[in-house]
Amino acid sequence: MNPADPDGVRLAARATVDLPALAACARTCTACPELAATRTQVVPGVVPAGSRLLLLGEAPGASEDVAGLPFVGRSGQLLDLLLAEVGVARAHVAVLNTVQCRPPGNRPPARAESATCRPWAERQLELAAPSVVVSLGLSATRWFLGPTSLSAVRGRLHDAGGYRVLPTFHPSAALRFGPGGEPRRLLREDLALAVVEGGR
Numbered sequence: 340m341n342p343a344d345p346d347g348v349r350l351a352a353r354a355t356v357d358l359p360a361l362a363a364c365a366r367t368c369t370a371c372p373e374l375a376a377t378r379t380q381v382v383p384g385v386v387p388a389g390s391r392l393l394l395l396g397e398a399p400g401a402s403e404d405v406a407g408l409p410f411v412g413r414s415g416q417l418l419d420l421l422l423a424e425v426g427v428a429r430a431h432v433a434v435l436n437t438v439q440c441r442p443p444g445n446r447p448p449a450r451a452e453s454a455t456c457r458p459w460a461e462r463q464l465e466l467a468a469p470s471v472v473v474s475l476g477l478s479a480t481r482w483f484l485g486p487t488s489l490s491a492v493r494g495r496l497h498d499a500g501g502y503r504v505l506p507t508f509h510p511s512a513a514l515r516f517g518p519g520g521e522p523r524r525l526l527r528e529d530l531a532l533a534v535v536e537g538g539r
């Protein structure tokens with residue numbers, strides 16, 4: 340199976356039987372020419388055994404591109420802290436992005452890149468089978484819910500494609516507004532709600 344174009348990604352993702360096989364196959368993906376040419380490596384999701392809470396971000400940044408792991412930069416460090424504050428170790432939480440490669444210069448993923456990459460995230464979700472998904476920021480929220488605004492849907496559980504999805508702020512917004520800002524307070528509150536709703 341050769342994930343070199345959108346059809347190849349769809350077929351390859353569908354054919355993978357477990358998360359290690361998916362990660363190995365996704366690492367060979369060249370379906371988005373610019374991303375394949377500029378990335379250091381593909382960044383598949385991390386799904387600890389038995390995890391019930393899954394956090395969905397947008398796309399890897401510079402630190403993730405180097406490490407090959409999602410949310411290890413400043414945003415990831417804030418998530419680690421807030422998760423610990425609400426009583427969950429990051430080591431027990433699944434973390435995944437809608438797009439598995441870093442867009443150059445941290446630009447938003449192009450619509451075609453999101454669509455092409457979608458089967459990788461869909462299959463990882465299917466295999467992870469989380470109790471609750473927290474969508475971090477507008478892009479991950481729209482990936483599930485379609486066109487909407489964060490203010491319209493944040494802080495409540497939504498049924499989407501068989502998943503219970505809780506939209507909230509992206510940690511980068513919490514970092515931008517600082518430790519006393521509203522996004523950080525609400526992000527923490529929403530993570531706590533996700534835990535209460537069974538995501539631990």
Ligand code: URA
Pocket residue numbers: 396397398399400403408409410411412414415436
């Ligand atoms: N931002 C994201 O959306 N995902 C990451 O993995 C890192 C930063």
